[in-house]
Each structure stands twice: as C-alpha cells, then as structure tokens.
Amino acid sequence: MTKTLITLAVTALLAGCSLAPTYERPAAPVTPAWPQGDAYQPTAAAADAKGAYEVQWREFIADEQLEKLVELALANNRDLRVSILNIEAARAQYGVQRADRVPNVNASVGQTAQRVPANSSATGEAYISRQYSAGLGIPSFELDFFGRVKNLSEAALQQYLGTEEARRSQQISLVAEVANAWLTLAADLERLRLAQDTLKSQQISYELSKRRFEAGATSGLDMYEAQTSVETARSDVAVYTAQVAADQNALALLAGAPVPAELLPQGALQSVTQLAELPEGVPSEVLQRRPDVLAAERTLQANNANIGVARAAFFPSISLTASAGAASGDLSNLFKAGAGTWSFIPQLTLPIFAGGRNQANLDLARANRDIALAQYEKAIQSAFREVSDALAQRGTIDERVASQAALVEASGKSYRIHEQRYQKGAESYLNALVSQRNLYAAQQTYISARLAKASNQVTLYKVLGGGWQ
Template sequence: MNKTLNKSLVAAAIAALLAGCSLAPVYERPAAPVTTAWPQGDAYQPAARPTEAREAADIGWREFIGNDRLRKLVELSIGNNRDLRVSILNIERARGLYRVTSAAQLPQVNASVGQTAQRVPDNMSPTGDGYITRQYSANLGVAAYELDLFGRVRNLSEAGLQQYLGTQEARRAQQITLVAEVANAWLTLAADQERLRLAQDTLKSQQISYELSRRRFAAGATSGLDMYEAQQSVESARNDMAVYTAQVAADQNALALLAGAPVPAELLPVGELTSATQLADLPAGVPSTVLQRRPDVLSAERSLQAANANIGVARAAFFPSISLTASAGSASTALSGLFKAGSGAWSFVPQLTLPIFSGGANQANLAVAKADRDIAVAQYEKAIQSAFREVADALAQRGTLDERVASQAALAEASARSYRIYEARYQKGADAYQTSLTSQRNLYAAQQGLISARLAKATNQVTLYKALGGGWQ
C-alpha cells in the first residue's frame, strides 16, 4: 500500500510542477495618454525644477503641514473618520478573499474517523436471526484537488491579489483626500473667522459714524439723508455679522464630520489666516510621470492587472482539467482491530474533464473577460488624464495667485488711505458723508477680497499637494 501511495504522491508532485503554464496575456502597462511636461503659458510659472526638489509623494503630511493645531487635527481625523475606516475594512475583506483564492493552489488535506453500523433483519439473515454489522475507519485524504495545468487557479489567485493590492491603494487615496479636506476646511474656518472679525470692526466703525450723523441731524447741521445712509451701512454690517457667525458654526460642523468626533477648541485656528497657515512649499516643475505614483492611479492599474489575469481564467476553461481525490487509512469491523496489521486501505480517484459542448458559454466568458480588460484600460487612462488635469489646474492657479494677493493687498492699502482722508474731511465738514461712506464700502470690499485671495493661495498649496499624490504617508 505504501509503495502505491508513494507513487501516487510522486505523480501528483510532477503534475504540480507542470502547473506553471498560464494562458493570461503578458501584462504591459499602457502608455500614459498625457504629455510628459505640464502645460506652458501666461498662467503658469516657469517649469524650472531644481535638482534637489522632492516629489510631493515623498513629503509626508506631517512635514507638509507646519501648523501644530492643524497637524493634530489631521491625526485625529485619520483615527476617527468613518470613510477612512470603511477603506481599512475593505482591505481586510480583500485580504480574506485573496487568501480564499490562493488556498485553492494547495491540496486540502482532511482527516476523518467514522463508524458505519447496519442491522440485517431476521427475514434477510441466512440463519433467520437478525444481526448488526459495524465498520470502523480512519482516513487521511485529499478531495478534488485540481492540477493547475493551464493556470486557471493561479490566475484566479493573481486576480485576487491585484484586487487586494488595489484596495490598499484605494485606502491611501482616501487618506490623501481626507488630509486635503481637513486642511482646506480648517483654512476656510480661519478665513471665515477673519471675515467675521472684519464685519465686527466695520459694524463698530459704522455705529460711530451713525451716532455722529444722528447728533448732527438732531442739531440741524445736516439733512436726514446722511443719517439714513449711515443707518443703512450699520444694518448691512449687522447682516454680514449674522451671515459669518452662521458660516463659522457651519465650518466647525464640517470639521467635526471630517474628524469623526467633536473638535477640541485648542485645535481650531487662532489669529489671521496668514499666521494660521504654515504649509511647506512644493516644487512646480515636476514631470507628469509622477502621476503614476498617485494611489488612485495605482489602484486603477491594479484593477487592470486583475482583469488581465481573468482572461487567463476564461481561456483555461477551453482546456481539460484534472482533479485528484485520494485517501489512505485503516478500516476494520472491530474498533480494536482498526490499526492492526492488514487493516490498511487506500483509494485513488483521478478525474479528467474535457469540455466538448457548452452552448458557447466558454467563448462568451472569454469575450466578457476581454471586454472587462478593455474597460479597465480605459479607466486607467481616464485616471491619469483626470490626475493630469487636476495638477495642471492647480499649477495655473498657483502661477497667478502671488500676483493676485499682491494686487489685492495693494488695493486694500490704497483703500484704507483713501478712507482715512475722506473720513477726516467729513469730520471737519469739508466733504459730504456720501463720499466717506463710499470710500468705507470700497475698503471693506478690498479687505474681504484680500482674505479670499490669501485663502485661495493657501488652499491651492493643499490642492497641488493632493493632486501630486502627497498625503498618504
């Protein structure tokens, strides 16, 4: 028995060595459907890149974010955000599915111990007396192990592996998005807090002007027009205060959702936007090949590789499959004789299945697998194109934001000087209140525009960092 069983195991081992054949197409990464350089033009900065410049994917978010409050808030969000938690659980699920498919490449060995009891009735017994027969068995065996001659099982395992690796990349992409969303929400809150303070200061100034106009009107020095126009400005400032008070509360709620927990007051921005943002600068002149390091692009490529492996699975269905079922053990009619000499038993059942007619199902499955591969190619190319556009848009904004901030700051400074002159002239009675009021409104609009420009510059840094694949480490 042992010699026969050893020969069977040797034959199975030789067949397993032949299992290296695969009918899947050789994978080749599709050419990137974008140019190797970023767009050029008036909206873009010169694409000079220092040799020591680092790519965004190599700059961890802790290094990119210099503000300690924002850094701690991002840490809180990574630990509690529910979307990111779902991505992590998807990794665990994909890992389990991969282990299931890869386990099929190895024989499943099972041990069994059993008893079969049967009573023969009196009318069927040769002696006329009924009796009971018993049979005991103990076996170690392999059930329906497929010899993977054409790589069907191996390609199933490869597809599972690529899907698992794709979920890991999807988790990294989710973290990149989360880091950018938290940073932008935090910066928006800082800007809205500054807008609220500006509205409060404007309201105080308008109330002083209104009181002055009211006293002058009461004394008969001016008409009621100045007083009513001053009152309009007061009510407008009160309205802005209400709007920005509600907006600040909404910004805090948005941060709490991203963080997955209430945000402690010590992690909220304090001071002006310029002092709240301490983001590291990024090199602009990086080649577009850096996009292939983005986790979402890598995830799309993993899906493409899985679809490529599934073609091998579909092709293998056209070829014969061999499965082995074998067992060896001991059998006896008495429990005491189960492992005695002469009780050995074995079975070996090889089975060859040859597809002859399937009504075109195998051909249809192959066509579906090829179509899935072509879809995955298009999705991979679309992921690269979308990533290229995100970076190009961010670079276009970056190339003009410095000029925008500088011009807005100069406008705010000129408006402030103009307002001080007109206000002094009005206080001395040398000019009409309408002129001073118009100047004050221009100053308020210029200051609001400066806050918006500074916010746009800060969020552009975050957007460019995200678009270049930074934030997952």
C-alpha cells in the same frame, strides 16, 4: 499514505501555466511635459528640489495644531475606517483564492452502524454490523495545467492591492480635506472679525450722523445712509457666525470626533503648510505614483488575469480525489496490519459543447479588460488636468494676493480721506459710505485670495499624490 499525499502535493505545485496576456503598462496618454505659458511658473531642476509627491504629510503640515487635528482624523474618520476594512475583506478574499492552488488535506474518523433485521439476515437472526474507518484524504483538487486557478488568485491579489492603494488615496484626501476645512474656518473667523469691527466703526459713524441730524446740521439722508452700512455689517456678522459654526461641524465630521478648542485656528489666516518646488520630469512618471492611478492599474491587471481564466475554460480540466487510511469492523483491529485502505479517483473533463458560453465569457473578459484600460488612461488624464489646474493657480496666485493687498491699502486711504472730509462738513456722507463699502469688499476679497493661496498648496500636495505615511 504519506508518500501518496506528498506526491500529489508536489504534482499540484509543479503544474500550471498561464493563458493570460502578458501585461505591459500602457503608455500614458498625456503630453511629455507639464504645461507652459503665462499662467505657469518655471519648474525647478529635479536634483534641486524634492518632489511634492515625496513629502510625507507630517513634513507638509507646518502648524502644530493642524498636525494634531490630522492625527485625530486619521484615527477616527469613518470613511478611512471603511477603506481599511475593505482592505481586510480583499485580503481575506485573496487568501481564499490562493488556498485553491494547493491541495486540501482532511483527516477523518468515522463509524458506520447498521441493524440487519432477521428477515434479511442469512442466518435468520437480526444483528448489528459496524464499520470503523480512519484516514487522510484530498477532496477534489484541480491540477492547474492551464492556469485557471493561478489567474483567479492573481486577479484576487490585484484587487487586494487595489484596495490598499484606495486606502492610501483616501488618506491623502483626508489630510487635504482636514487642512482645507481648517483653513476655511480660519478664513471665516477672520471674515467674522472683520464684519464685527466694521459694525463697530459704522455704528460710531451712524451715531455721529444721528446727532448731527438731531442738531439740524444735516439732513436725514446722511443718517439713513450710515444706517444702511450698519445693517449690512450686522447681517454679515450673523452670516459669518453661522458659517463659523458650520465650519466647526465640518471639521468634527472629518475628524470623526469632537474637536478640542485648542486645535481650532487661534489667529488670522496664514500659511500652515510647506511645499517644495515642483521638479522637472515626465508627467506620467509623477502621476503614476498617485494611489488612485495605481489602483486603476491594479484593476486593469486583475481584468487581464481574468482573460486567462476565461481562456482556460476551452481546455480540459483534471481533478484528483484521493484518500488513504484504515478500515475495520472491529475498533480494536483498526490500526493493525491488513486494515489499510486507499482510493485514487482522477477525473478528466473535456468541454465539447456549451452553447457559446465559454466564448461569451472570453469576450466579456476582454471587454472588461478594455474598459479597465480606458479607465486607467482616464485616471492619468484626469490627474494631469488636476495638476495642470493647480499649477496654473499657483503661477498666478501671488500676483492676485499682491494686487488685492494694494487694493485694500488704496481703498483704506480713500475711505479715511472721505471720512475726514465728512467729519469736517466738506462733503456728504455718501462718498464716505461708497469708500467704506469698497474697502470692506476689498478686505473680504483679500481674505479669499489668501485662502486660495493656502488651499492651492494643499491641492498640489493632494493631486501630486503626496506622501501618506
């Protein structure tokens, strides 16, 4: 009995070939170099810089508070938790498919009891017959000569690996989202403080204009113009107060738990990340490291294996059913000599006519493979575009920040000159009001430019498939 089972198992393991097309990674449908031009900075030599895609997130996040917040999000974010559970489901599915490649061996012990009535008995007397059995058996097992089961297992494996890549992609995206949300909150807190400071200074100017008007030194025009500036600042304070609350709610959602106050931004907006220079290299080599691109390739490989499954349907299938054990009408004699039984049932199934079903399934498998190929190529093209956009932003953001800083300085000097002239009575408040509004707008835009610079580093880390550990 044991010898028979071992022989069948060895036969099953040795059987099988694959009718799936040989997989070769498609050529990347992008140019062989990163974009060049006025918007882009020169890239560093590969030997002189560590690629952004090799930097782990703990090395990338330089701020201790933000690092702790990212850890909180990685532990509690529900979207990431779903991705992890999807991996568990795909791993289980792969285990199911892989199990079909080896025979199942079942042990069975049973009894069959039957009462024979007197009118059916040869002796004319009713009696009860009993039959006892015990044995090991292999239920219907397919000898995988043409790789159908093997390719089903391969497709399940690639789907499982694809979900693993999807989790990595989800984790990188989560790190980037938390960092950007944290930076946005810091920027809005700075905007709120700017609005509050502007409100205070404009209230002082308004009170001065009001006293001059009441003293008859000026017309009411200066007072009302000053009041418009006060009301504008008061409105902005309300707007940014609500926006800060919304930013905190967004952070709590990403973190999957209430965010402790000590993990929120405490000071002005500043760079809280660090990113090495982008090394030279073929873009496809870099982009193919991205988890979403790898996940698309896994899908392509799974569909490639499914072609082998569809092709195998055109060939005969052989299945075996076997069992060995003992049977006896008396339980005490079940395991004695002469009670042994066995059965061996091979079955060959040859497809003759299926109404075109097999050809249609093969056509479907090929179409799904071609769809997956197009999606894989689109994933690389989209990744190339995302990196190119981020590089263009990176190449120009320093000039933008410097320009805005100079504009703030010039606007501040202009405002102070007009404010002094107004206080000396040399001109109306209109010029000072226009200068103040220009300064306020320049300060707001300067905050936005600094936020864009900090966010650009986060974006580059994400689109280059930054390390996820």
